[in-house]
Amino acid sequence: MAEEKDKTKGFMKSESGRRLTQILTKDYLDLHQRAGEGAFVVWVAIIVPAELFYGFDNVVFAVPESHAALSAAKGVGMLQCEKAEHNGYSMDICSYARIDIGTAMSGGQDSPTFGLPRPHLLVSNNNNCSLLVKWFDVYHREWNVPHFILDIPFCYEMQKETDLKYIVTQFHDLIRTIETLSGQKFNIDKVQEALRNSSGAAKQYKRFIDCAVHRPSGITAFDSFVQMAPLLTSRGRPEIVDHFRKLAEETEEKIRSGEFPLPEERYRLFWDSIAPWHQLRKMSSRLADLHANIIAASYTSCLGSIEGSYEFIQEYENGNPLESLARMQNFSVCPYGMELRFKAMSWAARHYGIDGFVFASNRSCKVYSVMQMDLQKRISEELKIPSVMIDVDHADVRKYSEENAFLRMEALLENIDAGRARPII
Amino acid sequence: MSDVGKNIIRARENGAKVVGCFPLYPPLELLHSFGLIPLVLWDLKEQVHTLKESDRHLQPFTCSVARRITEFVLSTEGSLFDGFLMYNACDTLRNMPEIITRGLEERGLSRPFLKFHVPMTPARQTDSTGYFAGRIRELIIEIENAFGVRFSSERFLASVRLYNAIKKLSLEMENLVAEGRMSYGDFSLLIGKGFFMTPEDYLSALDGAAEKAKSNPAKNISGGRKIIVSGILPPPDALCSIIENAGLRVVGNDVASQARSYAYVPREVGDPVSYYTDFYRNHHPCTTLLYSSDERLTLLTGLIEKKNAQGLIFIGEKFCEYEYLEMPFIMKTLKQKYIAMLQLEIATDDHEHVEAFRTRIEAFSELIG
Numbered sequence: 002m003a004e005e006k007d008k009t010k011g012f013m014k015s016e017s018g019r020r021l022t023q024i025l026t027k028d029y030l031d032l033h034q035r036a037g038e039g040a041f042v043v044w045v046a047i048i049v050p051a052e053l054f055y056g057f058d059n060v061v062f063a064v065p066e067s068h069a070a071l072s073a074a075k076g077v078g079m080l081q082c083e084k085a086e087h088n089g090y091s092m093d094i095c096s097y098a099r100i101d102i103g104t105a106m107s108g109g110q111d112s113p114t115f116g117l118p119r120p121h122l123l124v125s126n127n128n129n130c131s132l133l134v135k136w137f138d139v140y141h142r143e144w145n146v147p148h149f150i151l152d153i154p155f156c157y158e159m160q161k162e163t164d165l166k167y168i169v170t171q172f173h174d175l176i177r178t179i180e181t182l183s184g185q186k187f188n189i190d191k192v193q194e195a196l197r198n199s200s201g202a203a204k205q206y207k208r209f210i211d212c213a214v215h216r217p218s219g220i221t222a223f224d225s226f227v228q229m230a231p232l233l234t235s236r237g238r239p240e241i242v243d244h245f246r247k248l249a250e251e252t253e254e255k256i257r258s259g260e261f262p263l264p265e266e267r268y269r270l271f272w273d274s275i276a277p278w279h280q281l282r283k284m285s286s287r288l289a290d291l292h293a294n295i296i297a298a299s300y301t302s303c304l305g306s307i308e309g310s311y312e313f314i315q316e317y318e319n320g321n322p323l324e325s326l327a328r329m330q331n332f333s334v335c336p337y338g339m340e341l342r343f344k345a346m347s348w349a350a351r352h353y354g355i356d357g358f359v360f361a362s363n364r365s366c367k368v369y370s371v372m373q374m375d376l377q378k379r380i381s382e383e384l385k386i387p388s389v390m391i392d393v394d395h396a397d398v399r400k401y402s403e404e405n406a407f408l409r410m411e412a413l414l415e416n417i418d419a420g421r422a423r424p425i426i
Numbered sequence: 427m428s429d430v431g432k433n434i435i436r437a438r439e440n441g442a443k444v445v446g447c448f449p450l451y452p453p454l455e456l457l458h459s460f461g462l463i464p465l466v467l468w469d470l471k472e473q474v475h476t477l478k479e480s481d482r483h484l485q486p487f488t489c490s491v492a493r494r495i496t497e498f499v500l501s502t503e504g505s506l507f508d509g510f511l512m513y514n515a516c517d518t519l520r521n522m523p524e525i526i527t528r529g530l531e532e533r534g535l536s537r538p539f540l541k542f543h544v545p546m547t548p549a550r551q552t553d554s555t556g557y558f559a560g561r562i563r564e565l566i567i568e569i570e571n572a573f574g575v576r577f578s579s580e581r582f583l584a585s586v587r588l589y590n591a592i593k594k595l596s597l598e599m600e601n602l603v604a605e606g607r608m609s610y611g612d613f614s615l616l617i618g619k620g621f622f623m624t625p626e627d628y629l630s631a632l633d634g635a636a637e638k639a640k641s642n643p644a645k646n647i648s649g650g651r652k653i654i655v656s657g658i659l660p661p662p663d664a665l666c667s668i669i670e671n672a673g674l675r676v677v678g679n680d681v682a683s684q685a686r687s688y689a690y691v692p693r694e695v696g697d698p699v700s701y702y703t704d705f706y707r708n709h710h711p712c713t714t715l716l717y718s719s720d721e722r723l724t725l726l727t728g729l730i731e732k733k734n735a736q737g738l739i740f741i742g743e744k745f746c747e748y749e750y751l752e753m754p755f756i757m758k759t760l761k762q763k764y765i766a767m768l769q770l771e772i773a774t775d776d777h778e779h780v781e782a783f784r785t786r787i788e789a790f791s792e793l794i795g
Contacts, residue, residue: 089754091771093487094747127546127716131517134546134716135751142723142755150716152546152554155520167545167557174552339524364487367747368517371492374483375528 017248021228024244025071028234029114035061036118041183044120044137048129048333049151050326051236053176055195057185063117066133067233069097072104073278073396074227075113082397095365096397098136105140120146122182124175128153128336130368149178153330156308156337160328168327192322195237200317203305205245206232207313210301212252213353217266218296219256223285225301226276232304263294268414269354272298273346273376274361274369275395280403287407293414297353299346303334309341311349335368342372343379350384356417358388359410365394387420389413428473430465430622431503437463437624443508443573448495448522449515449714450682451706453542453565455589456698457511458625459582460575464511466621468683469659470494471777473503473622483525489745490774491659492518500529509538509572514546515714516748538572540565544706546716558706559699566698583696588625595632596688602636603676604733606645610655610676611666617684618660651795654730656680657741658713658749662777665770668784669739672791677733680726681741686710713748723756730765736794737766739787744773766794 036042041060045051047067054060072078078096084103086092092099109116123137123146134150141148151171154164176187209228212219228248235241255261262285270288272295277284288295305315308331315332317325331337334345349355358380360373377388389409394400427435434444445457448467457464468491480497498504512523523539530537542565545554566577596617603613616635620628653674655661660681661669669676679685689710695701709715711722730738738760742749753769760767768790770783 089757091742091747091750093745094750098747098751127514131520131546131716132747132751135713135719135748138719139751139755141720149551150547152552152716154543155514157523157541163557163560164543167554170557171547171552178551339521339528362485364485367488367745368520370485371488371518372521372525374485375525 015251017228017244017251020244020247021231024231024235024240028231032061032063033115033118035059041122041179041185042118042120043122043124043179044117044140046125046129046133046137046151047233048126048153048330048336049124050172050329052192052195052199052322052326053172054179055237056176056187056189056192057179057183059185060179060183061118063120064233065101065117065136066097067230068104068112068114068117069100069396070276070278071113071230072100073398074281076279077111077113078279078396079398080111081107082399093364095130095132095136096394096400097365098132100396101136102139119144122146122179123148124151125149126151126153126330128155128330129333130335130366132367147178147182149175151175153336156331156341158341159308160331165324165327168330169323172323172326189322193319196317196322196325198239198242199232199236200305200315201242202232202236202245203315204313205242205249207305208249209245209252210297212249212256213296215256216269216354217261217264218269218294219252219261220296221262221285222272222295222298222301223276223281224262225298226278226281229301229304263289263292265292266294267292268294268417269356270295270413271346271349271353271355271358272300272361273358273373274298274363274393275300275366277361277393277401278396279398280393280401283403284406287403288410291411291414293410295359297349297355299334299342299349302349303345304332306345307331308337309344311345311352335366339372339376339379343376343383346376346380347384350380350386355386357413358386359413360388360390361393362390363393363395364400365397387413387416389416428503429619430470430473430498431506433622433624433627434463434465434503434506438506438508444506445509445511446499446504446507447511449491449513449519450687451709451712451715452511452513453562453698453702453705454625455582455585455701456566457569458588459578459585460569460573461581462508462569462573462575463624467495467498468621469618470498471662472618474498474501477774479529483529487745488518489743490772491743491746492522493774495522496526496529499526500533505530505533505535507537509540511540511542513542513544516746518745540568540572544715548717548720549707555703558703562699562702579696582698582701583694585625586692586694586696586701588629590691590694592620592625592629592632593688593691595629595636596684597691599632599636599639600678600685602639604652604678606675607642608635608639609666609670611663611670614660614666614684615663621683651675651737651791652677652733652735653737653739653794654678654680654726654733654735655739655741656726658682658743658746659741659772660684661739661741662772662780664777665741665772665780665783665787668780668787672784672788673795674737674739674787674791677735678729680722680729682712682714686712713752719752722752723759726756727759727763727765730760730763735765737768737790739790740767740769742769742771744771744776766790
């Protein structure tokens with residue numbers, strides 16, 4: 002099918018975009034179908050190693066956070082939030098949690114995926130977001146569903162061997178729990194295969210986001226936000242390796258043929274927060290009008306890496322899959338502290354040639370946002386790169402003011418210009 | 427200078443090193459056994475009146491606990507601490523060690539900041555005792571290295587006994603409040619001050635207050651308007667007065683800095699691993715101890731029945747998502763049991779503006795009367 006240039010600046014429709022839609026649609030349809038046919042359903046937090054579930058014949062998993070992001074991107078975030086609020090859940094709770102609770106309490110009504118099939122087991126973890134444990138506790142109590150809490154120590158330094166062993170012990174307990182509840186036997190060989198697939202997919206995804214290194218950038222961070230979904234909802238499946246390989250090839254080919262989302266790129270920005278799901282198209286096109294491109298983000302750059310780094314390390318061939326999965330428990334940005342995050346972001350600034358940082362202070366995500374004020378100071382003082390902080394809730398549009406955000410981002414661009422005009426002494 | 431600042435200076439004049447700890451259930455006995463003075467940095471509303479320093483580091487959507495800790499530690503009084511200890515709690519607090527360390531560095535100060543991981547797995551799910559034992563042993567070595575002190579089992583046992591005496595006396599005083607021999611406001615004030623005193627001084631203060639309360643006559647209340655108070659922080663002092671002036675008697679509490687802190691009295695042993703395994707595993711349920719939240723509801727309803735309370739006032743802490751996520755189910759369950767509940771939300775500055783709650787509390791009192 003021929004490529005078509007979208008009318009909106011800063012955004013290109015692509016074959017991979019269409020394939021992504023197909024993958025996600027199939028993911029959710031299969032999930033509902035298999036659940037309807039009697040599969041054992043697990044709801045997981047995004048960092049929970051979903052590869053383990055492939056060790057069972059008939060276990061499927063759903064990712065409420067991903068569903069909430071999709072709902073926000075499809076414009077029903079606020080509607081679902083309001084349902085949760087009407088049931089007594091405070092507006093100050095994370096908007097992902099409110100969307101998910103609102104969806105669950107209305108039986109999936111208004112959801113772009115008809116909600117999620119009801120779980121037999123909930124598996125949360127407390128390193129990416131400890132609030133998520135409480136969020137899953139809501140279903141645990143309302144539906145009397147068992148809740149398994151993975152306790153992953155927060156990292157102020159690199160992960161310690163003792164912590165890794167503690168995590169592996171918990172994986173064994175999780176496997177035993179599923180065996181007991183589902184009556185199915187676990188086969189670790191299938192986990193190895195799933196892990197190879199996840200590893201392969203992450204490697205290709207990294208290749209794709211590295212297209213941002215080119216000047217002008219071959220992608221926007223908004224592309225990477227959208228494309229990360231299968232890494233969470235389809236983890237472990239062979240199709241996603243293929244999808245991300247094609248995505249990387251397609252993007253590289255576009256660079257070779259001179260097709261860029263923003264050819265007249267003047268400002269290369271870095272985004273620090275979860276994606277503003279309700280603003281993807283709007284924000285990228287308005288930035289494009291200013292010749293600015295958010296080319297990379299801590300949210301997506303971290304995938305497949307470990308704490309303190311955005312470089313790809315999730316290479317898996319053989320070896321103990323449980324240890325490998327335990328080592329990857331910090332592959333997102335939230336489970337580690339400011340020192341490590343600063344180290345990773347400093348690398349990203351050099352790697353991508355960043356002109357400015359946008360810290361999106363997100364009241365729905367304390368774990369991401371609390372430390373940003375100090376991080377911003379360090380970026381300015383130590384890296385000498387201009388930055389700005391804006392207020393954006395990742396999924397509740399009511400907590401975002403476009404004009405306020407753009408006023409600040411425009412000031413950032415002026416600041417970058419001023420720095421360029423300043424004579425080098 | 428606040429009482430806390432004076433207490434720190436006095437302790438240091440006596441040659442002791444003072445360690446600021448948070449959140450609420452740090453290994454105080456262990457620190458004390460080394461000759462250190464641990465002070466729990468919680469509910470600093472009496473000590474912190476502006477948030478100038480905190481606002482340079484934290485967004486306004488963080489809770490008052492985090493904002494006040496930051497402000498206090500980065501103030502002149504806070505710089506008197508010799509070190510800090512923090513264990514894992516919520517998404518906000520886990521960022522605090524690095525924020526505080528950086529804030530102190532900006533002032534040219536460097537202090538040891540010990541971090542300690544309490545396993546959050548339910549016992550029925552994972553046996554974390556081996557892992558936890560390793561963390562306790564590691565912590566002992568870190569304390570020794572940071573403060574140049576040596577562990578002693580005998581001293582640890584003595585400290586355990588001292589802190590257990592405080593817990594037992596606090597429980598006794600809670601009953602005196604329920605009997606009407608002491609006001610909940612006075613009790614709450616005293617317990618709050620205890621966090622910033624040496625345990626010896628605190629025990630002495632509790633003892634004096636308990637003796638005085640015992641000499642007061644028990645008071646009956648008309649209409650049986652007995653309530654339980656719950657929350658991460660206690661009601662502000664002025665709110666305690668409004669509650670009691672509305673004819674309500676606090677016959678028990680599920681406040682994190684009160685009953686949740688003293689209600690479980692662990693076995694007295696000289697081995698820190700055994701002691702803290704018992705301490706955390708059997709701790710009074712708290713929303714911050716993720717493995718214990720199932721028990722919280724059972725305990726809360728049991729407490730209401732045991733104390734023959736007619737209602738519960740929940741003191742919500744603005745931006746405490748842990749509590750926000752537990753409350754709707756608790757409310758639903760209590761409603762099914764025909765127990766009235768009043769949910770209040772207190773933001774950082776609200777302790778000085780509690781009059782807005784008066785009408786609601788008075789209406790609640792009439793409702794259950």
